[in-house]
Amino acid sequence: MDFHKNDKVVVLSGDNAGTVSRVLQVLTKKDRVIVEKVNFIKRHTKARGQGQQSGIIEKEAPIHFSKLAHFCDHCNRGVRIRVQGTSKSRTRHCVRCDSVITKG
Template sequence: MAKSIKKGDDVVIIAGEHKGARGKILQVIPAKDRVLVEGVNMRKRHEKRTQDSEGGIVEREAALHISNVMLQEKWEARSKN
């Protein structure tokens, strides 16, 4: 796993369906080498009603593999050359 990527970092998606998208890291899942990026790879989930929420269809971020993500500073430095 890339140790340089952590929660709160600004990143760019460098491969896959969402290539070029930017966002903040919401969560890092080191055991699976995956990250959740804010506003990227949105999926619809059917949630059951609980005491706190009404339930229904909710859009949430799905995990991306960490190799498809690069820190925004590194991406911008790379594109300047």
């Protein structure tokens, strides 16, 4: 898994397939990623104490990284990436056009 916060990604499968969005959070240990406005789940909450509202809260649920691909602006599609260089100067390249996938 080589997703980072703010990476531009496209959803490959599920209800949100085809959606281009951005990574909000990476859960490395779970191999999951939270993507903005993708995979909303509804949570029913009850008010506990003052100032808290009861009702339904919609929140992004993490999705497995295998359902995501990096989005290449140059190719205008989801692509696989190739990692180049050492850990200190690592760049990620689109396998199709070789352009660098920038960190958001």
